[in-house]
Amino acid sequence: MKFEIETISYLNEDGEIRDGYQKTISDDLLLQAYKIMLQTKRIDERMVTLQRQSIVTFAMPSRGEEASTVVSAAALKPQDWHFYQYREQGAIFMKGFTIQEYCDHMLLNVDDTAKGRQMSNHFGKKELNAVTVSSTLATQIPQAAGCAYAQKLRGEDAVTMCYFAEGAASEGDFHAGLNMAAVTKAPVIFYCRNNHYAISTPSKDQFAGDGIAPRGIGYGMKTYRIDAMDAFAIYDTVQEAREYCAAGNGPVLIEAMAYRIGPHSTADDPSAYRTDDEVAKWEKLCPIERVKKYLIKNNLWSEEQDLEFYNALIEEIEESIAIAKAKPKPGIDSMFNEVYSDIPWNLQEQYDFLKEFTKEESH
Amino acid sequence: MKVMNIIEAVNDALHLEMERNDKVVVFGEDVGGFGGVFRATKGLTDRFGEPRCFNTPIVEQGIIGFAMGLAMNGFKPCPEIQFADYIFPAYDQIVNEVAKSRFRSGNSFTAGMVIRTPYGGGIHGGCYHSQSPEAQFLHTPGIKVVIPSDPYEAKGLLLASLRTDDPILFLEPKRIYRASKCEVPLDDYEIPLGQAQVAREGKDLTLIGWGAQHHQNLEAAKKAEAMGIDVEVLNLRTLNPLDIDTIIASIKKTGKCVVSQEAPKTMGFAAEISALIMEKAFLHLEAPVFRCCGFDTPFANAHEHEYMPDSPRVIKAIKDTYDY
Ligand SMILES: Cc1ncc(C[n+]2csc(CCOP(=O)(O)OP(=O)(O)O)c2C)c(N)n1
Ligand SMILES: [Mg+2]
Numbered sequence: 001m002k003f004e005i006e007t008i009s010y011l012n013e014d015g016e017i018r019d020g021y022q023k024t025i026s027d028d029l030l031l032q033a034y035k036i037m038l039q040t041k042r043i044d045e046r047m048v049t050l051q052r053q054s055i056v057t058f059a060m061p062s063r064g065e066e067a068s069t070v071v072s073a074a075a076l077k078p079q080d081w082h083f084y085q086y087r088e089q090g091a092i093f094m095k096g097f098t099i100q101e102y103c104d105h106m107l108l109n110v111d112d113t114a115k116g117r118q119m120s121n122h123f124g125k126k127e128l129n130a131v132t133v134s135s136t137l138a139t140q141i142p143q144a145a146g147c148a149y150a151q152k153l154r155g156e157d158a159v160t161m162c163y164f165a166e167g168a169a170s171e172g173d174f175h176a177g178l179n180m181a182a183v184t185k186a187p188v189i190f191y192c193r194n195n196h197y198a199i200s201t202p203s204k205d206q207f208a209g210d211g212i213a214p215r216g217i218g219y220g221m222k223t224y225r226i227d228a229m230d231a232f233a234i235y236d237t238v239q240e241a242r243e244y245c246a247a248g249n250g251p252v253l254i255e256a257m258a259y260r261i262g263p264h265s266t267a268d269d270p271s272a273y274r275t276d277d278e279v280a281k282w283e284k285l286c287p288i289e290r291v292k293k294y295l296i297k298n299n300l301w302s303e304e305q306d307l308e309f310y311n312a313l314i315e316e317i318e319e320s321i322a323i324a325k326a327k328p329k330p331g332i333d334s335m336f337n338e339v340y341s342d343i344p345w346n347l348q349e350q351y352d353f354l355k356e357f358t359k360e361e362s363h
Numbered sequence: 364m365k366v367m368n369i370i371e372a373v374n375d376a377l378h379l380e381m382e383r384n385d386k387v388v389v390f391g392e393d394v395g396g397f398g399g400v401f402r403a404t405k406g407l408t409d410r411f412g413e414p415r416c417f418n419t420p421i422v423e424q425g426i427i428g429f430a431m432g433l434a435m436n437g438f439k440p441c442p443e444i445q446f447a448d449y450i451f452p453a454y455d456q457i458v459n460e461v462a463k464s465r466f467r468s469g470n471s472f473t474a475g476m477v478i479r480t481p482y483g484g485g486i487h488g489g490c491y492h493s494q495s496p497e498a499q500f501l502h503t504p505g506i507k508v509v510i511p512s513d514p515y516e517a518k519g520l521l522l523a524s525l526r527t528d529d530p531i532l533f534l535e536p537k538r539i540y541r542a543s544k545c546e547v548p549l550d551d552y553e554i555p556l557g558q559a560q561v562a563r564e565g566k567d568l569t570l571i572g573w574g575a576q577h578h579q580n581l582e583a584a585k586k587a588e589a590m591g592i593d594v595e596v597l598n599l600r601t602l603n604p605l606d607i608d609t610i611i612a613s614i615k616k617t618g619k620c621v622v623s624q625e626a627p628k629t630m631g632f633a634a635e636i637s638a639l640i641m642e643k644a645f646l647h648l649e650a651p652v653f654r655c656c657g658f659d660t661p662f663a664n665a666h667e668h669e670y671m672p673d674s675p676r677v678i679k680a681i682k683d684t685y686d687y
Contacts, residue, residue, distance in 0.1 A: 057487040332669060339660050339661065
């Protein structure tokens, strides 16, 4: 048996909208999201180069999914919480994480919000309700359900956005999280980035059914599938899902269809498992270009403005990288404090030993 | 003979055993056509076909439970967990099911399998690509734990493991996956489980380790020689079953011991070794058994260098224990 869940889509590759479609995103917000998509793409490119130069140790580019992450976040409110998988730098930028904060994190310096403890690309910031990434796949999914339940208990106008991807949806935690959210009617949006690959594994080896969406129906929740290279489909759907959740109707699952155009990470070489032709086909569907064409066609933006903005963006990014490079790495104490709320005797002993040992070694 | 690194040696052993025993089935995340993120299973799908080497969905408890179903039917599954840090979703299947199956079913349903997984720090892996979880499994009766330290051992121990009718956790030291190279016989050979290697003979102090740490220990022993301390270095190879005889014989000779592991100190396997030495060779000891280990903290990426109990720290441990 096969479910055939339709894919919502409004904006095509030429920046044209489907007949009769009325855009709901404001011009200002659309332009802002466009700029953040460009920012995401540019920073991703720079991080890959910096990794080659051994300035950052690891990066996970999000090429192809800039609209999916940025525009979905644009449809949410500041009080909403985000849980990430890792490839959602676009979403945390949209939520207010600055370029400087991102560079400080990627270079694991003293101002990294994760204090240099994790690998790069594991961003997060408490003040933004943006929960720090953990490498272990899918663990955030049941946590997001609990977080949303807390929002419901407090009676807030707030929802939880839970990002993950189609590979992680195979984990037990995915099923645990969706089911718990459904029975507790927690206001959480499960946003599944289906980008067709999990490292080298194509979707056909990941699941035999019609993607992830039918599972939402199985757990009794409202479910959508969207073209996630289409900013308008993303915005309208997430907006609608947010309203539905916030009104107390329970969770929503959105399957966001896109493609991982870049490598899985700087440690990956995709030429070993897929063809350039396949990638080129998706590159033509670029989610950023679509918005640019729409903006220009509708006199909301021009090539000149675009160039001017992009040059300024490049400059800001380079400046932030230079500043991040100049900052020292976190102090050695950051290894021992915050394992617990206090420092037990064994950690104190080990910390004292290391200080002494480092001193001896440097003589 | 051929010079191989650890990945190539593992790959060679898998090819050899899949050829010899058609009951061996290899699977895990990205292990199919691509050959695994470290390429240890490269070429197996091409050579033996999809039914015997395939990609699984990303679900570790599924991978191990699935392996147990195969094992009950006389197959020899060799599942890969992509990183040891990601074995925990399968902890229930391993600890409560795989490890106890033989015992709780009155020897009716056994679960012989080899779970291969890369472990350990030193590759900028931060909290979740660095852990050494051997102690968590050594505390579980019913599962054997094997850790090679070079390509020769990787092949010989993996072949022996694949021919053992017990569940085995086969931890591969990823820090030295490519860096460790040596001559490896192209033929079939086994390194028996439960036999430690005396990697270096000495009379003053016994230094015990396994996996990637063993190389730090060897380096420390070499440097200690220049300071006039003659260190005997034991490379355990198998943590369970443990070669207690080789350990005790060495302690009786040296009277002093340092155990060095990458994992956090508290409740690590070094503590078990230390307790065993006290029970079995107390009157031969001239100094307390010293543990030189990782700190009792999660693995902090920015301070990986300071975290690792690398040779300079091992040398200090040797000196302090020798001078006790
Ligand atoms: C529990 C767990 N198992 C395995 C991994 C290793 N791993 C990291 S990313 C990844 C693929 C994830 O694919 P997907 O969820 O589709 O996300 P995408 O990379 O496509 O954004 C794997 C297997 C992990 N991080 N955590
Ligand atoms: Mg994917």
